[in-house]
Amino acid sequence: MALRVTPGMIQGQLMRNINHNLTRMQGQQNDLSTGRKLNKPSDDPVGITYSLRYRSELSMNEQFDKNIAQAKSQLEHTDTVVGQLNDIVQRVQELSVQALNGTNPQSALDAIAVEVSQIYEQAITIGNDQLNGKYIFNGQKTDKIPFDAATAGTNAAEEPDDQLIQVRFAAGVTVPINVKAEDLFGSNGDADNLFKVLKDIKNALTPAGNMANLQTAYQNLSTRYDKIINLRSEVGARVNRVDLIDQRLQDLNFNLTSLQSKTEDTDMAETIMKYNQEEAVYQASLSTGAKIISPTLIDYLR
Template structure:
């Protein structure tokens, strides 16, 4: 049976088609304005699931990169501080060699001793080095200075050679389940609390050299040069360890950068719109919209007067 098509039906269908054209144009204009193919869950539910996963992985990877930067900065600062400690020990050794001469008068020993006491203060300052407002050589107790600040012969207890630093490690996560300690323990650099005179605790060694100079005991000063050399060797070993960790961080950073580029590329393929395709489709829909308006104008132009002519 034939269906009777009325003017109202044709008008309704025209409006529905024009509305559909406008909807497609609106979707394409959103893609053109945002540069993304997916702007709402309804655009691509499956693609949105992958996009959210990629965003989560990129965010985690960015945090790992920040952790690498923080660990590298801390290790670089620790290496700088240990370099300064090495300079102090080198100067201490030079003074000990001078003080080991038995031909000097007591006034010369006293003059050397004045500088040795200043070296002690300088070493304490290095031991209490702070990076980003936190003490670097006191393990996890970053808010507490590891070494008392009084100099040789000054009242106060305990002294720097009588304390042990915290042994906790400050670890940074570089990947899921992968961590690296970025701090150096003060005991490893300067020596632990003394147990007897055999200790090569740097503060204890400086104190014994100072006492030997004050007593004019050149033989004892000469004997202590070996302790200075032992601590220097230990310091070089710790700097080598820092260098090894820094090199590893450099490799990790390169890997994380590559992962970031890869994830961003995959995310772009999932979320981003093909701009050339969007512009082409938008122009085509604009032409269709203009054509539908033109056809509609001819469709609804007849009126009752036109039929009565």
């Protein structure tokens, strides 16, 4: 039996088609206005999983970027401070050699002792150096002053904390951003403890120059100087490693951003072309519909 097609059926189908064309045009228009082809999960159920993964990794890398900035700041500051310590130790070596030549009157030795005493105070200041209100040579106890001028280098003094501050830059990748005070200045009671050596040099110069004690102290100072140089090289190596990690992280961020863009962002030229096509189809459907629904009841009564 033949199906009777009524005007109501024609008009209903026409409206459905027009709405469908309008929905498709609106979809292209939405992509153009947002610049994205992935605006909701239903747009690409598979792509949304990749998109969320890229966003998660970029978010973690953003925190790693902050960690790198913190590490660079502290390591570069530490390198500067160790360099200052290196300079004053060199100065004490020069003064010790000058005092050991055996031709100095006691007044000259006294003057050298005064300068060494001032250098000792400067060494204490360096040992108690702070960055952002935190002591850099007291391990993880950054809120506690590590050295006291009266007891530094003696067994009566409390040893600074020897824990390293490890900063994470990636999964399983950590780098210490501080140095141990015992590695830089020596442990309390060590023969080459910097503070003890400076006191020994001063004591060997006054009240009467004791060249034998001065020679021993000078040898201990040379041993400590070599350790300071080695530690400064280690700090420099850490800075270089952080720079390499930073470069790798920037490359990774660039790759992730590119992949995210390919997954989420729309091709503007292609979207504009599709929008124009959908607009033309929509306008054509309106024009066709106007002809289909133009007959009225009067037309059927003629």
